[in-house]
Amino acid sequence: MHDPELQNLLSLARSGDEQAREQLIRTYRSYIVEVAAGYCGRQLEWENDDELSISLLAFSEAIDTYNPSCGKEFRNYARMVIKNRLIDYFRKEARHRHLPLEGPSQDSEEVPQWEAKMAWEQYREDQLAQERAEEMACFEQVLQFFGFSLGELERSCPKHRDTRDTLVRVARFLASREDLATYVNRYKQLPLKELSQATGVSRKVLKHGRQYILAVFLIVSRNDFSHLRSLFSLSLETLPGTGKDVLKQTTGLKGGDPR
Known part of the structure; x- marks a missing residue:
């Protein structure tokens, strides 16, 4: 999608044009799945995974809040919003679900849950660091617009x-x-x-x-x-x-x- 066409659709969607919003969602549907699956580290299906529903809502939020003056492409901005909303979701889930720290039996070849949890937490921290760096770069660009x-x-x-x-x-x-x-x-x-x-x-x-x-x-x-x-x-x-x-x-x- 060319940038003028994208900006026009974003403007229409923000003004309440639901057809424009649906067209954007259709165009970026596979990208939404790609971002969500990449962050979750597994394949996701629309019928079974709440993470995709959350990512879809986040993409709609990105349509409403995107500001071209920040210097960030819409795809990258949408990715940041999707990841932020997934982070919020996982934090809420963690409050209601406690993973046991004991490892598997000797006959099991599965990765111990405590080790998987530590790896997942490290991955999320790395992603957060990247998002913060991207946000700061965007902030620097906006400051330049203000002289x-x-x-x-x-x-x-x-x-x-x-x-x-x-x-x-x-x-x-x-x-x-x-x-x-x-x-x-x-x-x-x-x-x-x-x-x-x-x-x-x-x-x-x-x-x-x-x-x-x-x-x-x-x-x-x-x-x-x-x-x-x-x-x-x-x-x-x-x-x-x-x-x-x-x-x-x-x-x-x-x-x-x-x-």
Whole structure:
């Protein structure tokens, strides 16, 4: 499927065109099976495996949340959403099912369940690390659309916790206002006057913290960055510094020295 045709179908599906959504699902049906089976490590059948139903719902979610501006192809984005939903499913299943740790009898040639479980957990951790790295690469590309790099964000990160908390509250307020969020996404700038009047934060502070506010706004307002939201603990209304520690957790790479 050519990109213009794909983008048109995605737009139609998001606007409520069920025929366009069904066409996308038909086109990517085999890909959905491929991704799900690859993650589960076994063949899957539509009639018997819940993992495929979950993957289909995840693919539909990807249609609704895909944003071309992140720089990620739709196939890769859909794969990430499918894997995230399967991870959620397996975590829920693990709460209700406990594998015995004892190995098989001496006559059995099966792999001990405890060993299989450890291998499966390692596989999932490797997949998560890859998804986090892909997400960070996407985040870097989006930051470039807004005129700055991850390194610049790191260097401009506020040193004081109170300042960071203030900027996070501003970013969350910005994301909650559809009119202001639309302005930011269109012009790649902060509506300084409106933000200052609405939040009581001076224009000087807002201007100085522009990059930090925009970065948090992007993480909060988009569905592409679920791992970053978790790492940055935004549910607690605070955001740690975007320095080397967070960068290491996300990509396994060292960031530049903050200045």
